[in-house]
Amino acid sequence: MNKIIKTANKEAAQVLAWGEARGIETCFSRAEKLKPCPIGESGACCKVCHMGPCRLVGKNAEEEGRGICGATLPVIAARNLARMVAAGTACHGDHGRDMVFTLLAVADGETKDFKIKDVKKLYRVAGIIGVEFEGRPVNDVAKDVAVKFMEDFGRQRGEINYIKRAPKKTQERWRKWGIVPRGIDREVAETLDRTTMGMDADADSILNHALKASLANGWGGSMISTDITDILFGTPNPIKAEASLGIFKDDEVNIVIHGHEPSLAEMIVDVVYEKEMIDYAKSKGAKGINLGGMCCTANEVMMRHGIPTAGGFTNQELGIMTGLIEAMVVDVQCIMPSLTRLAKKFHTKVITTSEKVRMPGAMHIAFDEHRAKEIAREIVKTAIDNFPNRRLEGSRVTERFPVIAGFSHEYIEYMQGGRWRASFRPLNDAIMAGRIRGVVGMAGCDNPRVPSTGMHKFLAIELIKNDVLVVSTGCSSASCGTAGFLTPEMALENAGPGLREVCEAIGIPPILHLGACVDNTRILTIASAMAAEGGLSDEIGGMPAVGIAPEFITEKAISIGCYFAASGVPVIFGGESPVEASKEVTKIMTEVWFERFMGALHFEPDPEKILAMALDYIDQARDRLKLRKYEPGKFGAERVLMDMAARRVLERAAAPHAGVGGINES
Numbered sequence: 193m194n195k196i197i198k199t200a201n202k203e204a205a206q207v208l209a210w211g212e213a214r215g216i217e218t219c220f221s222r223a224e225k226l227k228p229c230p231i232g233e234s235g236a237c238c239k240v241c242h243m244g245p246c247r248l249v250g251k252n253a254e255e256e257g258r259g260i261c262g263a264t265l266p267v268i269a270a271r272n273l274a275r276m277v278a279a280g281t282a283c284h285g286d287h288g289r290d291m292v293f294t295l296l297a298v299a300d301g302e303t304k305d306f307k308i309k310d311v312k313k314l315y316r317v318a319g320i321i322g323v324e325f326e327g328r329p330v331n332d333v334a335k336d337v338a339v340k341f342m343e344d345f346g347r348q349r350g351e352i353n354y355i356k357r358a359p360k361k362t363q364e365r366w367r368k369w370g371i372v373p374r375g376i377d378r379e380v381a382e383t384l385d386r387t388t389m390g391m392d393a394d395a396d397s398i399l400n401h402a403l404k405a406s407l408a409n410g411w412g413g414s415m416i417s418t419d420i421t422d423i424l425f426g427t428p429n430p431i432k433a434e435a436s437l438g439i440f441k442d443d444e445v446n447i448v449i450h451g452h453e454p455s456l457a458e459m460i461v462d463v464v465y466e467k468e469m470i471d472y473a474k475s476k477g478a479k480g481i482n483l484g485g486m487c488c489t490a491n492e493v494m495m496r497h498g499i500p501t502a503g504g505f506t507n508q509e510l511g512i513m514t515g516l517i518e519a520m521v522v523d524v525q526c527i528m529p530s531l532t533r534l535a536k537k538f539h540t541k542v543i544t545t546s547e548k549v550r551m552p553g554a555m556h557i558a559f560d561e562h563r564a565k566e567i568a569r570e571i572v573k574t575a576i577d578n579f580p581n582r583r584l585e586g587s588r589v590t591e592r593f594p595v596i597a598g599f600s601h602e603y604i605e606y607m608q609g610g611r612w613r614a615s616f617r618p619l620n621d622a623i624m625a626g627r628i629r630g631v632v633g634m635a636g637c638d639n640p641r642v643p644s645t646g647m648h649k650f651l652a653i654e655l656i657k658n659d660v661l662v663v664s665t666g667c668s669s670a671s672c673g674t675a676g677f678l679t680p681e682m683a684l685e686n687a688g689p690g691l692r693e694v695c696e697a698i699g700i701p702p703i704l705h706l707g708a709c710v711d712n713t714r715i716l717t718i719a720s721a722m723a724a725e726g727g728l729s730d731e732i733g734g735m736p737a738v739g740i741a742p743e744f745i746t747e748k749a750i751s752i753g754c755y756f757a758a759s760g761v762p763v764i765f766g767g768e769s770p771v772e773a774s775k776e777v778t779k780i781m782t783e784v785w786f787e788r789f790m791g792a793l794h795f796e797p798d799p800e801k802i803l804a805m806a807l808d809y810i811d812q813a814r815d816r817l818k819l820r821k822y823e824p825g826k827f828g829a830e831r832v833l834m835d836m837a838a839r840r841v842l843e844r845a846a847a848p849h850a851g852v853g854g855i856n857e858s
């Protein structure tokens with residue numbers, strides 16, 4: 193019998209095999225044992241009241257099936273999807289809210305540990321949301337920005353602030369279909385209300401509101417989070433880092449920061465470089481302190497500091513199984529509840545830091561932005577104290593892969609023309625000329641139910657071979673990073689001729705790491721800027737662009753997929769559809785949403801079909817825009833892209849001391 197391949201990542205497979213030989217349970221072994229319930233998996237199970245759960249199965253379930261209350265299959269499937277969106281929006285909304293609280297604490301002078309690092313970005317954001325900034329003290333501007341964003345959470349009527357950031361035509365579509373969010377919390381609450389027993393009984397209406405709740409995530413909670421994180425901790429520029437389960441060091445104290453929120457992580461990054469801490473580590477027999485990340489907290493600190501990542505979601509247990517981690521410090525989201533049980537077999541301390549994430553068996557050191565550094569020091573000391581407890585067992589990995597991360601909206605704009613001519617013109621021109629066929633945003637989790645990371649790897653390679661520029665976030669970036677795909681050399685070795693030329697001219701990888709899950713919003717603002725630049729579509733819909741989440745897991749991913757679809761991007765999720773049972777719901781999410789918004793949400797388990805569907809969407813968009821037909825190696829005339837050398841000459845002449853841009857050494 194063939195052995196089941198559980199992960200496509202070589203280093204992960206090595207650690208997993210080591211653990212399996214010792215009978216250690218992981219998400220991979222649990223996925224093997226626990227088969228999904230086919231009724232729940234396809235969206236046909238209703239458990240919103242206690243007359244059920246009602247399971248609508250059978251040949252004519254779509255037409256004739258009814259729950260005890262009379263709910264039809266499309267209504268049940270639509271409710272299930274809408275509730276996933278609400279949960280995802282709540283998650284990212286809470287993340288955004290916490291960032292607003294931190295900005296407010298800084299503005300009010302209540303914390304000395306955080307500062308506003310990117311004043312330019314603060315002013316840019318202030319300008320967008322209508323906060324006066326000229327000639328005012330920075331903290332006053334920051335306070336007004338924080339207060340205005342806070343209103344976005346609780347607003348009962350009107351529109352959230354960032355709606356105006358989308359192209360006019362995109363906004364018009366939203367207004368026409370009544371899906372402009374009023375307040376982030378309000379749309380989450382209404383989704384739960386509408387989907388209780390005896391409420392909205394029209395699948396289309398339920399799904400329309402799900403889109404509204406998703407926009408409260410994309411153009412609300414997540415976008416607020418990305419922007420405040422940039423304001424507080426700096427807008428990313430390209431930076432070198434490493435990715436692999438092999439980032440841990442035998443002779444140093446290894447600390448992993450895992451989850452999503454960057455505030456405490458930023459403090460830990462500061463503290464591990466303090467001499468007092470390094471000396472303390474040495475006093476315990478270690479040579480130093482080695483900080484690594486996991487999941488999206490990793491993406492946040494990699495983007496700004498070049499901190500290495502040990503990988504995405506499915507690597508968290510495997511990291512502990514290296515036997516080298518003194519402390520796994522977790523904040524929020526995507527933390528496996530199994531960690532504490534597994535950690536007991538090794539010496540790793542799991543440290544929870546959020547009141548929202550408590551785990552039996554973990555040590556809890558609550559984060560408080562008012563005493564951030566003090567708490568970070570306590571955590572790092574706890575890890576150092578644990579170093580002498582390290583045992584010898586564990587599966588050591590040595591291979592590591594270089595990564596270039598740090599592609600923010602601002603840097604992508606800058607790289608196309610330098611400080612003085614920053615724009616999206618060259619990217620639009622390259623697409624119009626057929627050098628770049630289109631753009632794919634690849635996002636979402638890695639999943640133990642498929643060979644984990646394998647779908648990301650397959651699609652990333654095939655897309656760039658087809659001259660498609662890939663922008664990645666979340667665990668998609670981790671999957672590409674731990675495969676060695678996030679380097680400029682990837683363009684030379686694998687990209688199609690047009691994309692390779694563009695990447696070589698600018699000096700960028702063909703897969704651009706844009707950040708964490710919340711940073712999918714960078715894709716929305718980039719698409720909006722491309723629409724404003726002209727020559728392609730004048731709205732987000734209709735661009736030769738597709739979103740793919742090849743191995744999605746979370747409700748957050750569903751919310752993200754919906755806000756992309758509502759914004760005008762066709763989205764393809766890998767795996768079985770959570771609403772497969774209902775043909776009507778599937779039709780609404782694909783055909784109806786495409787008609788209304790030019791976006792769609794598909795589910796497709798076969799990676800070859802995902803690729804074909806994505807390329808087809810891109811080519812159809814090119815046709816509609818009357819762009820040159822894509823043919824590999826044949827391009828139309830376009831402006832010459834400025835390469836790095838030409839850009840530096842221009843900048844030196846204009847501003848001899850300018851320091852923006854270029855790739856930072858980690």
Ligand code: MSK
Pocket residue numbers: 452487488504505525526635636637638665666667668708709745746748749
């Ligand atoms: S961490 S949401 S497994 S991308 Fe953002 Fe990864 Fe998915 Fe969590």
